[in-house]
Amino acid sequence: xxxxxxxxxxxxxxxxxxxxxxxxxxxxxxxxxxxxxxxxxxxxxxxxxxxxxxxxxxxxxxxxxxxxxxxxxxxxxxxxxxxxxxxxxxxxxxxxxxxxxxxxxxxxxxxxxxxx
Amino acid sequence: xxxxxxxxxxxxxxxxxxxxxxxxxxxxxxxxxxxxxxxxxxxxxxxxxxxxxxxxxxxxxxxxxxxxxxxxxxxxxxxxxxxxxxxxxxxxxxxxxxxxxxxxxxxxxxxxxxxxxxxxxxxxxxxxxxxxxxxxxxxxxxxxxxxxxxxxxxxxxxxxxxxxxxxxxxxxxxxxxxxxxxxxxxxxxxxxxxxxxxxxxxxxxxxxxxxxxxxxxxxxxxxxxxxxxxxxxxxxxxxxxxxxxxxxxxxxxxxxxxxxxxxxxxxxxxxxxxxxxxxxxxxxxxxxxxxxxxxxxxxxxxxxxxxxxxxxxxxxxxxxxxxxxxxxxxxxxxxxxxxxxxxxxxxxxxxxxxxxxx
Amino acid sequence: xxxxxxxxxxxxxxxxxxxxxxxxxxxxxxxxxxxxxxxxxxxxxxxxxxxxxxxxxxxxxxxxxxxxxxxxxxxxxxxxxxxxxxxxxxxxxxxxxxxxxxxxxxxxxxxxxxxxxxxxxxxxxxxxxxxxxxxxxxxxxxxxxxxxxxxxxxxx
Amino acid sequence: xxxxxxxxxxxxxxxxxxxxxxxxxxxxxxxxxxxxxxxxxxxxxxxxxxxxxxxxxxxxxxxxxxxxxxxxxxxxxxxxxxxxxxxxxxxxxxxxxxxxxxxxxxxxxxxxxxxxxxxxxxxxxxxxxxxxxxxxxxxxxxxxxxxxxxxxxxxxxxxxxxxxxxxxxxxxxxxxxxxxxxxxxxxxxxxxxxxxxxxxxxxxxxxxxxxxxxxxxxxxxxxxxxxxxxxxxxxxxxxxxxxxxxxxxxxxxxxxxxxxxxxxxxxxxxxxxxxxxxxxxxxxxxxxx
Numbered sequence: 001x002x003x004x005x006x007x008x009x010x011x012x013x014x015x016x017x018x019x020x021x022x023x024x025x026x027x028x029x030x031x032x033x034x035x036x037x038x039x040x041x042x043x044x045x046x047x048x049x050x051x052x053x054x055x056x057x058x059x060x061x062x063x064x065x066x067x068x069x070x071x072x073x074x075x076x077x078x079x080x081x082x083x084x085x086x087x088x089x090x091x092x093x094x095x096x097x098x099x100x101x102x103x104x105x106x107x108x109x110x111x112x113x114x115x116x
Numbered sequence: 117x118x119x120x121x122x123x124x125x126x127x128x129x130x131x132x133x134x135x136x137x138x139x140x141x142x143x144x145x146x147x148x149x150x151x152x153x154x155x156x157x158x159x160x161x162x163x164x165x166x167x168x169x170x171x172x173x174x175x176x177x178x179x180x181x182x183x184x185x186x187x188x189x190x191x192x193x194x195x196x197x198x199x200x201x202x203x204x205x206x207x208x209x210x211x212x213x214x215x216x217x218x219x220x221x222x223x224x225x226x227x228x229x230x231x232x233x234x235x236x237x238x239x240x241x242x243x244x245x246x247x248x249x250x251x252x253x254x255x256x257x258x259x260x261x262x263x264x265x266x267x268x269x270x271x272x273x274x275x276x277x278x279x280x281x282x283x284x285x286x287x288x289x290x291x292x293x294x295x296x297x298x299x300x301x302x303x304x305x306x307x308x309x310x311x312x313x314x315x316x317x318x319x320x321x322x323x324x325x326x327x328x329x330x331x332x333x334x335x336x337x338x339x340x341x342x343x344x345x346x347x348x349x350x351x352x353x354x355x356x357x358x359x360x361x362x363x364x365x366x367x368x369x370x371x372x373x374x375x376x377x378x379x380x381x382x383x384x385x386x387x388x389x390x391x392x393x394x395x396x397x398x399x400x401x402x403x404x405x406x407x408x409x410x411x412x413x414x415x416x417x418x419x420x421x422x423x424x425x426x427x428x429x430x431x432x433x434x435x436x437x438x439x440x441x442x443x444x445x446x447x448x449x450x451x452x453x454x455x456x457x458x459x460x461x462x463x464x465x466x467x468x469x470x471x472x473x474x
Numbered sequence: 475x476x477x478x479x480x481x482x483x484x485x486x487x488x489x490x491x492x493x494x495x496x497x498x499x500x501x502x503x504x505x506x507x508x509x510x511x512x513x514x515x516x517x518x519x520x521x522x523x524x525x526x527x528x529x530x531x532x533x534x535x536x537x538x539x540x541x542x543x544x545x546x547x548x549x550x551x552x553x554x555x556x557x558x559x560x561x562x563x564x565x566x567x568x569x570x571x572x573x574x575x576x577x578x579x580x581x582x583x584x585x586x587x588x589x590x591x592x593x594x595x596x597x598x599x600x601x602x603x604x605x606x607x608x609x610x611x612x613x614x615x616x617x618x619x620x621x622x623x624x625x626x627x628x629x630x
Numbered sequence: 631x632x633x634x635x636x637x638x639x640x641x642x643x644x645x646x647x648x649x650x651x652x653x654x655x656x657x658x659x660x661x662x663x664x665x666x667x668x669x670x671x672x673x674x675x676x677x678x679x680x681x682x683x684x685x686x687x688x689x690x691x692x693x694x695x696x697x698x699x700x701x702x703x704x705x706x707x708x709x710x711x712x713x714x715x716x717x718x719x720x721x722x723x724x725x726x727x728x729x730x731x732x733x734x735x736x737x738x739x740x741x742x743x744x745x746x747x748x749x750x751x752x753x754x755x756x757x758x759x760x761x762x763x764x765x766x767x768x769x770x771x772x773x774x775x776x777x778x779x780x781x782x783x784x785x786x787x788x789x790x791x792x793x794x795x796x797x798x799x800x801x802x803x804x805x806x807x808x809x810x811x812x813x814x815x816x817x818x819x820x821x822x823x824x825x826x827x828x829x830x831x832x833x834x835x836x837x838x839x840x841x842x843x844x845x846x847x848x849x850x851x852x853x854x855x856x857x858x859x860x861x862x863x864x865x866x867x868x869x870x871x872x873x874x875x876x877x878x879x880x881x882x883x884x885x886x887x888x889x890x891x892x893x894x895x896x897x898x899x900x901x902x903x904x905x906x907x908x909x910x911x912x913x914x915x916x917x918x919x
Contacts, residue, residue, distance in 0.1 A: 055410075077445075
């Protein structure tokens with residue numbers, strides 16, 4: 001068991017996720033970043049939001065083969081990090097504002113999904 | 117008629133390879149699409165082969181300009197995993213080196229920015245003063261650019277009496293010189309012609325676009341991670357956040373110049389309060405758990421996420437660098453500016469592409 | 475002697491961490507003042523003599539660097555500045571790094587260090603000058619490097 | 631045309647680039663000193679040209695070097711006409727042809743940077759050409775002829791009656807030498823958003839030709855300033871040298887501005903200055919003969 005984990009609110013479904021994030025935006029939270037981890041065959045997302053220098057984290061588990069919803073419709077600045085994870089983890093986000101189709105960093109010659 | 121002008125990846129104004137495809141309609145930019153990946157090395161994967169001590173050196177080479185603060189933030193994040201108590205003297209030395217880093221980075225940026233709007237003598241002036249900072253940094257840490265001062269558990273080198281004298285002398289000689297270049301940046305007619313009202317972001321827009329650092333503070337948001345509880349040493353040093361209300365390139369320049377004074381003040385205060393004692397505490401074992409650490413780099417807030425799994429390698433290292441947060445704001449700022457202003461607008465966020473792509 | 479008195483350099487940042495880059499720029503600034511030797515940091519490859527490369531090569535910039543090399547008129551010299559440009563350095567076995575610049579284009583001189591001091595870089599430029607003179611005397615032309623988008627070096 | 635004229639012409643063709651080269655060297659040295667550097671050797675421009683001549687010639691368009699030849703040829707022609715005190719209006723037109731040759735050359739290379747740089751240079755021509763014409767007009771009003779020989783043989787120097795036009799001409803000098811704040815079409819170190827603007831695609835001998843052209847241009851522009859005090863060559867030389875130093879100084883204390891700003895400046899301030907001066911000459915019926 002891991003010690004000193006960061007506090008994070010567990011989110012169960014993608015619909016709930018988008019709704020929570022919309023709620024956070026209207027509360028005046030800023031999108032800080034998103035962290036993607038490999039976990040149990042799928043991926044763990046930790047969304048990090050910030051307000052008044054305090055962090056608020058959301059944890060969401062992406063099941064294997066699931067196409068996660070993009071947050072870039074709510075926070076435009078999310079598009080870069082989501083494109084990065086498309087490159088590095090081979091994920092596919094739905095509804096990206098600008099979709100580099102997995103070629104933000106990598107070219108057709110580069111290794112595919114190196115972090116996956 | 118729109119013409120497409122390729123801006124980069126190899127371009128004299130930008131020292132770094134970022135490519136912008138600019139759609140130009142009658143000298144005005146109507147669309148811009150950045151293309152990244154020319155500096156992508158894949159450092160987040162690299163930690164698999166290095167243990168958590170060696171990763172410090174990898175983190176310092178994420179970017180050669182803000183390298184000290186990358187190293188410091190990483191080591192502080194790992195120390196969080198260990199719940200380690202770090203000697204106070206080490207923390208003060210970290211602050212001093214971090215602020216030296218900010219001084220040289222801001223002077224570097226001011227120079228490049230001046231070059232961006234074609235003011236060559238100002239460029240040379242800023243870089244001349246920057247050398248003074250580098251000399252001191254070299255004396256303290258042993259290297260001009262990559263400082264490698266921070267290690268897990270403390271710092272690797274102590275400040276000697278001679279170093280402290282050098283630091284104070286540098287602070288005294290630098291302050292009037294910064295006043296000189298401030299006069300030019302703030303008052304010169306042609307500089308103001310170029311900067312005032314260019315690429316304005318409102319307070320609200322800058323906040324919502326998730327920008328960081330001087331880009332955010334130049335729009336009137338007084339947000340600086342140095343004020344947070346993550347690293348509370350800054351509170352004792354009397355830190356004050358620099359803000360400008362303008363929200364344009366002029367405002368961002370003013371913020372950075374104010375931060376130069378602030379850094380000098382912080383170095384002086386840190387020296388006057390510098391406690392005696394050890395500079396490092398031994399740390400044993402392997403890290404477990406996860407931690408988020410944030411500090412304020414010259415370019416803005418950096419977020420480090422580390423996750424250990426009880427082995428000597430970290431399981432995951434994620435770095436959100438300030439430029440990464442600022443690049444989306446370029447998409448908002450670029451449409452509507454003239455082609456002649458594109459380098460200024462790109463430089464105004466102080467892009468650090470090797471940070472962004474890692 | 476005409477070449478050695480007026481070396482115009484083009485600075486190419488490949489995959490560098492900026493450390494070497496700012497040191498290359500620092501060479502031009504008042505303390506080191508490379509213009510004493512006639513060195514100009516020229517922006518366009520068509521007018522350059524010395525190609526100063528910092529950083530290793532990755533899959534995305536490999537064609538950029540070949541392109542710039544082909545655009546420099548003969549005689550030309552490539553100077554690899556820093557550990558990364560020489561061998562790949564600390565990043566040599568990262569997944570996206572092909573290796574040093576010499577994997578892609580012929581390199582004539584190396585400046586080691588992470589990162590090299592401006593004095594070392596100036597020394598490298600001076601070393602490159604004599605190579606430039608020899609190339610002019612022997613009428614040695616740089617080979618045109620083929621652009622192959624799909625090509626991946628064998629040791630990648 | 632007699633033997634002496636041919637000798638003088640030959641002398642001008644050979645000596646002018648040497649003077650221009652020295653001027654460029656001094657300019658770079660002064661600039662470096664103003665920037666706190668040691669700076670290149672005085673003969674650096676000469677080394678640069680010599681090196682460029684020994685490089686390979688790389689062209690994107692076979693005709694681009696032809697335009698360089700036109701540029702240099704018309705510059706030499708305008709310089710010769712200036713030396714032989716020909717018609718000032720004619721000189722200005724010949725000089726304009728040389729500038730246009732460079733623009734067409736830049737356009738012909740097809741690079742987007744060169745194209746944008748060339749169109750900005752057209753704006754520069756639009757900005758300074760009216761001032762040059764008014765300058766010629768002032769000479770006509772004062773001497774009753776467009777011939778430059780009249781100015782040289784005059785009893786009073788031109789500057790006494792045309793101080794406002796002199797100020798405008800200094801700015802024109804600044805624009806023509808492509809110094810900051812007007813270095814947007816092409817810059818000397820290629821450190822701007824357009825790389826090297828309209829000269830981006832030139833290399834080797836082609837670039838050397840342009841540099842030599844610049845040398846002639848320096849001498850020609852000095853000549854235009856010299857005319858203001860042509861009655862006494864020594865004072866004329868001092869004035870033109872001071873004007874060049876002033877331009878170098880301005881280069882170092884200003885940022886680059888937009889071409890829109892330049893058009894505004896020249897079509898309002900400079901044009902009004904010149905017209906006021908012309909009006910004064912017209913109504914006072916002054917003469918320097």
